[in-house]
């Protein structure tokens with residue numbers, strides 16, 4: 001590849017995906033009033049872990065927001081119905097968890113419209129979108145805008161998807177990184193070495209401590225963007 005081609009490709013990547021990704025990351029960090037936390041879960045629904053998580057949230061009467069992978073949602077409509085019944089918000093996390101940073105425009109376009117159609121068939125007109133890894137591109141940004149679907153990234157991560165972490169480490173990160181109004185991103189699907197089992201174990205420790213500290217929990221439709 002000669003220098004001119006490399007510069008052109010770099011400029012195209014910058015315009016196509018790096019600029020929209022950076023824009024939405026900056027936009028996320030707005031101060032939210034009050035002592036609320038916004039628990040969000042990506043990459044599900046998972047037939048093994050999502051029911052355990054729903055049980056735990058139900059035990060504490062905590063509403064959350066699930067950013068589901070549309071193909072998994074299509075395979076597990078019972079879990080989507082249960083989320084709806086329990087008052088959780090369901091947002092979109094792509095069709096099959098492809099990385100938007102390197103997704104060609106036509107594929108990105110199909111991905112977005114097919115995933116919206118799947119959620120609509122399940123009785124959920126999606127109102128929020130979180131792309132995998134937070135990686136936007138011009139197509140997903142334009143599609144979301146056209147459909148009136150709002151972007152929702154996160155403020156706090158606990159690296160709970162990693163295969164080499166422990167529930168205690170996740171719990172420690174959650175307790176030390178959280179602040180008033182934080183959107184917390186965790187995972188109830190995918191991840192390495194049964195990662196969601198450690199996420200759920202960490203939440204068993206942390207949820208009572210957050211409640212004890214006076215936090216309340218809101219779904220992302222209460223988040224002021």
Ligand SMILES: [Zn+2]
Pocket residue numbers: 042043093097131132133
């Ligand atoms: Zn994801």
